[in-house]
Amino acid sequence: MKQCDLVIVGGGPAGLAAAIAAKKNGINDILIVERDEKLGGILNQCIHNGFGLHTFHEELTGPEYAYRFIQMAEELEIPYMTGSMVLDITPEKKLTVINRTEGVMEIQAKSVILAMGCRERPRGALNIPGYRPMGIYSAGTAQRLVNVDGFLPGKEVVILGSGDIGLIMARRMTLEGAKVKVVAELMPYSGGLKRNIVQCLDDFGIPLKLSHTVVEIKGKQKLEGVTLARVDEHNRPIPGTEEYYACDTLLLSCGLIPENELSREMGIAMNPVTNGPVVDESLETSIPGVFVCGNVLHVHDLVDFVSEEAAVAGRNAADYIRGNMEEKKSQGIPVETEGGIRYSVPSVVEPERMHEPVKVRFRVGNVYTNCYISLYLDDIRIQRKKRQIVTPGEMEEMVLKKEFFQEYGRPEKIRIVLEQAKQDDREVNGNE
């Protein structure tokens, strides 16, 4: 059986950044396994710009952003295998991999980094009634058809869901000559980035209907139209508010799901909120030596943060392989979220194992204005940031430093709390 120090599952932005970091930290025996025919992952179909503002201080397209990392990986001579899919990973880190030239093979790894990305929520999961004709695609499928295969799936489009891919595709389909009639969003707020609403909808005069959903699909073989209705506060359609839109294409952008089939089969502990593995400060899962990063861990808003997070996983995997990682002596300190924050990654921290400041990332479950995000060690507030607005579409972060624990001692828990600002509170954005 082939042996390998570090196998990275997935050659998208997360896998590439993790590999580069591991290599730079002294690991040479690396293998990236990528199921597509080339490296870069989903970025290859994201031909719009706006990537890399944080990482490179430039606005790059998806393929350009990916190419920078691919180039770095090539220069560092990191081995990779494309057109290859990992079928199974055992808890002992034995991987089963398949491709056309070598068939089905087994690889024993010392450490594994999971970087499989995420997938889109399908129509069935949304319980939209009606026919099942041609013309209904998830936004990402349409993105691939338009940008990679050069095929415009339709001319008259309705989009359900205002996730970022849906917003991007509203603009993309418009630029390709289709008429995007409306974007409907079930929630009273968009799930996407503000900048995408402005640049992809507002700039093209595409209406966004919040608190609306599709209640009927017309057309048996080919899509003929959809009926939208307003929903009440329980997301139930309100009778009498129906509006029919003739269209040949319905794109769905209703949420992303981390693709954790392999992680679950390995028996890794999962977080039911993120649908990703539970990780500690080192981005290590419940199986020692198995690390995770990118959208398979939790869905990110910007790829820059994926790359940053993946590098942390890569460095820690390198430490693990070289025997430089302290064994877990305790359960670690739980990170608890309060006041409307849905989750945090990591959800447990062991200060003893912190070699660098840890970025704790999280999202809120609703839109909040004029508020603080505070970091507590038990009841002691260490930090607070004033925020004019926080939305579910944008990821937030707090930085944990080892010094906090040296100064205040080891707490029972670390708390990240969303707090409403008082009317007369005039403090401006703390850390911004």
Place this chain on the structure above:
Amino acid sequence: MRDVIIIGAGVSGCAIARELSRYELDICVVEKESDVCEGTSKANSGIVHGGFDAKPGSLKAKLNVQGNILMEEMSKTLDFPFKRNGSMVICERPEEVSGLEKLLEQGVKNGVQEMKILTREQALELEPNLADGVYAVLHIPSGGIVCPFEMNIAYAENAAQNGVEFCLETEVQSIEKMEKGFRLHTDQGTMEATCVINAAGVYADVFHNMVSEQKIHITPRRGDYCLLDKTAGSYVSHTIFQLPTEKGKGILVSPTIHGNLLLGPTAIDIEDKEATATTAAGLAEIMEKSVRSVKNIPTRQVITSFAGLRAHEDQGEFIIGEPEDARGFIDVAGIESPGLTSAPAVGLYVRDMVAGIMELKEKKEFVETRKGITRFKELSMEEQNELIRKNPSYGRIVCRCEGITEGEILDAVRRPLGARTLDGIKRRTRAGMGRCQAGFCTPKTMELLAKELHLELKDIRKNGRRDAQ
């Protein structure tokens, strides 16, 4: 003039075609859709019923029990997946036990073996997730599950292998009685046959009424279903029915042969024979009623929903036979549940009827067995590697959720009666049937189909006819 024309390439039509393909006959199956298994046969529960539900002495009872017994052997001969997982009928109150007893008695009369009424405690040992309100169950060990698509396709492929011609995308518009035999006017021209077999599902009344004065009427009875992810597939191991009502066997909860969990169907009588749209009310009813059988169903795991139409004839019985005023025209009408279970028996039953119309001479070269698409996932690692060495396309996974390789998709397109649409590939290989519901594999499958059929991407269809709007 042909010997036999079969209208409809559903499971009944194809089973009949296969049984008749043993003989030296000129047979043609005409189907309005672009593939076999496009109507009732594709959207049903996939259950092989024990046979306790049909009225003793009825044709439904006889063919159900026979079909159930034949299924095991047919699944091996024609290579389609089938499993005897056993069924249960639940009741919720002591006074309903008499309902179970009636079914038991009926089943015994119909020839169903080994049925038993179990107390709640006994039932929980077999099925720990039964709902808290379940009082007692009727256990039917002979109940099973089958892949309805593969069964239908297997019959069709074996028939085609044995010389039956399939005229797809051919819609029969009228039927003319001739002195001897029938002339069918289709949108693709006229055809003539000595014997016509009307296996047209929800349309069987239309064709029957073209040749006979003794009119029949079929009501499409719509059933909505929800299909759950494979992570929920082992939530129950038996098919769990509720006490049947006049409208049918009620909402069931069952594992599918491929390991998903299926909830449904509703029973809504409509007139439109094409109206397979689900409704919000239907989907809500499924969720509401299924919890009466099984507790804590993980309903958030729904990956898709669909609706099928059962061909309910007013008499509630299978109508299989020649109308008095149209000899040579054999109806196979009103084939609602247990139609799928009965199909192997229907094939034999109709063959015997055809034997009464014309001489059946056995073919020497009849090929009894059919080999399905090689399921890469089910092979050992050695077998997988052998296959990839011979044909590298088996080394590329196209559908990641179901683990379907390019090799399997190409086989589905290239074999006799091969797939011509995305749904055709899906039903033959399961590519696109998994939890992402074809999000990732759609573009790849479209590319493969376009290349194989020498089409452009814009001409690739999900289902249906080339010319349909």
